[in-house]
Amino acid sequence: xxxxxxxxxxxxxxxxxxxxxxxxxxxxxxxxxxxxxxxxxxxxxxxxxxxxxxxxxxxxxxxxxxxxxxxxxxxxxxxxxxxxxxxxxxxxxxxxxxxxxxxxxxxxxxxxxxxxxxxxxxxxxxxxxxxxxxxxxxxxxxxxxxxxxxxxxxxxxxxxxxxxxxxxxxxxxxxxxxxxxxxxxxxxxxxxxxxxxxxxxxxxxx
Amino acid sequence: xxxxxxxxxxxxxxxxxxxxxxxxxxxxxxxxxxxxxxxxxxxxxxxxxxxxxxxxxxxxxxxxxxxxxxxxxxxxxxxxxxxxxxxxxxxxxxxxxxxxxxxxxxxxxxxxxxxxxxxxxxxxxxxxxxxxxxxxxxxxxxxxxxxxxxxxxxxxxxxxxxxxxxxxxxxxxxxxxxxxxxxxxxxxxxxxxxxxxxxxxxxxxx
DNA sequence: TATAATATAGCACTATCGTTCTATTTGTCA
DNA sequence: TGACAAATAGAACGATAGTGCTATATTATA
Numbered sequence: 189x190x191x192x193x194x195x196x197x198x199x200x201x202x203x204x205x206x207x208x209x210x211x212x213x214x215x216x217x218x219x220x221x222x223x224x225x226x227x228x229x230x231x232x233x234x235x236x237x238x239x240x241x242x243x244x245x246x247x248x249x250x251x252x253x254x255x256x257x258x259x260x261x262x263x264x265x266x267x268x269x270x271x272x273x274x275x276x277x278x279x280x281x282x283x284x285x286x287x288x289x290x291x292x293x294x295x296x297x298x299x300x301x302x303x304x305x306x307x308x309x310x311x312x313x314x315x316x317x318x319x320x321x322x323x324x325x326x327x328x329x330x331x332x333x334x335x336x337x338x339x340x341x342x343x344x345x346x347x348x349x350x351x352x353x354x355x356x357x358x359x360x361x362x363x364x365x366x367x368x369x370x371x372x373x374x375x376x377x378x379x380x381x382x383x384x385x386x387x388x389x390x391x392x393x394x
Numbered sequence: 395x396x397x398x399x400x401x402x403x404x405x406x407x408x409x410x411x412x413x414x415x416x417x418x419x420x421x422x423x424x425x426x427x428x429x430x431x432x433x434x435x436x437x438x439x440x441x442x443x444x445x446x447x448x449x450x451x452x453x454x455x456x457x458x459x460x461x462x463x464x465x466x467x468x469x470x471x472x473x474x475x476x477x478x479x480x481x482x483x484x485x486x487x488x489x490x491x492x493x494x495x496x497x498x499x500x501x502x503x504x505x506x507x508x509x510x511x512x513x514x515x516x517x518x519x520x521x522x523x524x525x526x527x528x529x530x531x532x533x534x535x536x537x538x539x540x541x542x543x544x545x546x547x548x549x550x551x552x553x554x555x556x557x558x559x560x561x562x563x564x565x566x567x568x569x570x571x572x573x574x575x576x577x578x579x580x581x582x583x584x585x586x587x588x589x590x591x592x593x594x595x596x597x598x599x600x
Numbered sequence: 601t602a603t604a605a606t607a608t609a610g611c612a613c614t615a616t617c618g619t620t621c622t623a624t625t626t627g628t629c630a
Numbered sequence: 631t632g633a634c635a636a637a638t639a640g641a642a643c644g645a646t647a648g649t650g651c652t653a654t655a656t657t658a659t660a
Contacts, residue, residue, distance in 0.1 A: 210415055223608060226611090226649080230608085231607090248617075291500070386599045388599055393595065420616080430641090606658085608655065608656085609654075623639080625637080629634090629635105
């Protein structure tokens with residue numbers, strides 16, 4: 189998909205997630221800074237030909253995303269999260285790229301108006317958060333979290349990714365496992381990068 | 395909700411489910427045989443006041459359903475599952491009753507054409523299946539499972555409910571925790587009632 | 601380089617959509 | 631029965647949406 193095309197497609201997806209209905213051609217034009225409505229139309233026709241969207245001719249806001257069964261919100265799976273690997277986070281560049289994989293997240297599990305992304309868990313290292321190998325963690329992209337929220341964080345001194353509840357204490361940060369039997373760890377505020385807030389965990393049992 | 399109101403609301407719901415976008419006022423008028431657009435508008439205003447829909451003023455097809463039901467697959471939450479309590483299972487009577495609570499389950503997490511129900515986990519007794527207090531387990535109602543499947547079972551001799559992988563062995567049944575560090579338990583085939591197959595686990599992180 | 605396919609730009613037409621206004625009928629309850 | 635809210639009916643208006651058309655620029659390809 190071309191650059192323009194991808195941007196338009198991503199915008200439509202986010203618009204539908206936020207508002208509940210699809211944007212008009214004019215709204216796409218404005219948001220994606222396209223010079224004319226007809227050019228948007230041109231790209232929409234291409235997107236339809238390529239099988240990414242469906243459109244009903246003449247119908248205002250008649251754009252429909254296809255694939256994923258249309259049930260639940262499509263959330264891009266940006267990669268895997270594992271103990272010893274940095275956490276992939278969306279940047280302004282990568283955000284509009286259509287992820288290879290998408291998961292559907294039930295509407296009532298996603299806060300409204302947040303940009304969400306998902307990571308597939310690899311390995312057993314997150315079991316202290318009751319997260320198993322293969323689970324999908326859905327995250328809201330935030331740089332800072334509030335006390336008690338479950339976050340995905342990269343611990344730069346340990347070179348380790350982890351899912352923990354975060355508590356800001358004087359001069360240090362306490363990371364508390366969801367499993368209350370396990371002890372918290374304490375890190376220096378300089379050694380932690382909060383990569384997102386965990387919003388939901390999905391497990392498909394085979 | 396009045397008769398007319400209900401009909402209009404149901405039409406909108408079905409329309410969105412089918413087409414992926416909301417109907418216009420005129421389309422509602424025709425489909426529900428309302429004499430005028432303004433009357434439709436009148437009822438839409440009422441539906442919005444009552445909290446059933448949300449509308450963006452002036453936006454064509456700008457109707458959005460509020461609450462549950464239209465995006466994910468609605469699955470009834472029949473009750474709670476806890477270690478020491480019997481597992482609520484759907485019967486022919488209770489099946490068609492509208493459950494107090496419903497969850498949306500993404501279509502790609504549900505096998506096709508199965509009647510699914512959900513249970514809310516209470517307590518920490520299912521941690522050996524990486525299932526935390528408050529999680530929702532989605533189940534397919536089956537009386538027998540296949541080897542290796544994760545099932546919800548009632549152990550009549552121990553008076554205990556549990557989530558385990560089931561393996562049929564000669565003269566006994568092995569119940570294997572998802573957590574491989576924990577040891578399996580063995581039960582007499584007469585002492586176990588398989589209440590359903592676990593299909594998915596949903597966790598909404600606060 | 602020649603040539604076609606793709607992408608960009610702008611304009612104008614027509615259909616249609618949501619809204620507003622007024623008037624009338626039906627239903628409810630004291 | 632009277633009073634008032636809810637529901638019905640129809641017409642008209644202004645805004646805007648999707649599309650068609652033409653012309654040009656850019657990129658890919660042989």
